[in-house]
Amino acid sequence: MEEILRAAKKLAIQTALQAGQEAKNRFENLNSILVKDDFGDMVTEVDHLAEEIIVNGISRQFPDHVIDSEEAGHNGKTSDWVWVVDPLDGTNNYAIGMPLYSTTLALLYRGKPVLGVVYEPMVDRLFVAMAERGAYCNNVRIQVKKNEKIQRSSIGWIQGHAVQNEARAVKLRHHLDVNVRRMMRLWAPTLQWCMLAKGDLDGIVLYNSESSDLYAGILLVQEAGGIVIDYAGNPFEGGSEAEHYLIACHPEHKEYFMELVRQGLDNG
Incomplete structure (x- = not known):
C-alpha cells in the first residue's frame, strides 16, 4: 500500500500540474463552450483536454x-x-473569463480518501494532503485557524448544481448570509476547501453537493486540523451517498456552526 501511495502522489501532482498548465495557457482563448445540462452547467474543450491528461496518466x-x-x-x-x-473545477467561472478554477484529484482506498491534490494554476498554488500526513500548500504545511471572534466569521457556501433555488436551501443560505461577516460563493468548491484548510475561511456549509470536487477538499481540511461533520454533528465517514449535507470548521467552532445551521433550517 505504501508503495502505491508514493507512486500515486507523484502521478497526481504531475498530471494536475500538466492539466492545470494547459488550462492556464488556454484561458480566455476557448473554441467551444457548451451547456451540458438543464441547470446551466458548462463544459469546454479544456475540461476534456485536462481530463484526458489525468485519466490517461492514471x-x-x-x-x-x-x-x-x-x-x-x-x-x-x-x-x-x-x-x-x-x-476543471469552476468551469463556469473559466468559461466567462473569471480566474477562479482548479484541477482536482482524490484517491480513495476502500471508500476513504487517502490522497488529495488540488492545483490552482492562475496563482501557481499546489495543495497536497495524505491521510495522517498533514496538508501542504507549495510544500508549506497549512492549518485550519481558530477565530477568537467567530461571530464575525467568513464562510464558504457550496451547493450542488441540481439544488438551484430549492426553498430549504434558499432559507439556509439567506440565514447564513445575514448572520456572518461574509458568505462566499465561488462556484469553484475545491478552492473554498483550500481556503479553509489554509486559514483564510472560518467554515464551510455544504448543501447537497456532488462528490467529484468533494474528497480532495475534505481530506485537505481534515489533515489541516479541521473537522467535517453532517448537520447533526456526526463525523464524515466517506461513502457514496448521493447527497451530502456537511459543515467543515475548526473543532472548537463545531457548536457555533451547528447552531447557525440549525437556526437557518428551523426559521421561516
Whole structure:
C-alpha cells in the first residue's frame, strides 16, 4: 500500500500540474463552450483536454484502478482503489473569463480518501494532503485557524448544481448570509476547501453537493486540523451517498456552526 501511495502522489501532482498548465495557457482563448445540462452547467474543450491528461496518466500507471471522472464518468472497473477526478473545477467561472478554477484529484482506498491534490494554476498554488500526513500548500504545511471572534466569521457556501433555488436551501443560505461577516460563493468548491484548510475561511456549509470536487477538499481540511461533520454533528465517514449535507470548521467552532445551521433550517 505504501508503495502505491508514493507512486500515486507523484502521478497526481504531475498530471494536475500538466492539466492545470494547459488550462492556464488556454484561458480566455476557448473554441467551444457548451451547456451540458438543464441547470446551466458548462463544459469546454479544456475540461476534456485536462481530463484526458489525468485519466490517461492514471490508466497507464494503475490500469486496475477505478477512475470516476467529472466528464468521462466511471471506467467500469472494480477495485479498492478509486480515483475521483474533476479536471476543471469552476468551469463556469473559466468559461466567462473569471480566474477562479482548479484541477482536482482524490484517491480513495476502500471508500476513504487517502490522497488529495488540488492545483490552482492562475496563482501557481499546489495543495497536497495524505491521510495522517498533514496538508501542504507549495510544500508549506497549512492549518485550519481558530477565530477568537467567530461571530464575525467568513464562510464558504457550496451547493450542488441540481439544488438551484430549492426553498430549504434558499432559507439556509439567506440565514447564513445575514448572520456572518461574509458568505462566499465561488462556484469553484475545491478552492473554498483550500481556503479553509489554509486559514483564510472560518467554515464551510455544504448543501447537497456532488462528490467529484468533494474528497480532495475534505481530506485537505481534515489533515489541516479541521473537522467535517453532517448537520447533526456526526463525523464524515466517506461513502457514496448521493447527497451530502456537511459543515467543515475548526473543532472548537463545531457548536457555533451547528447552531447557525440549525437556526437557518428551523426559521421561516
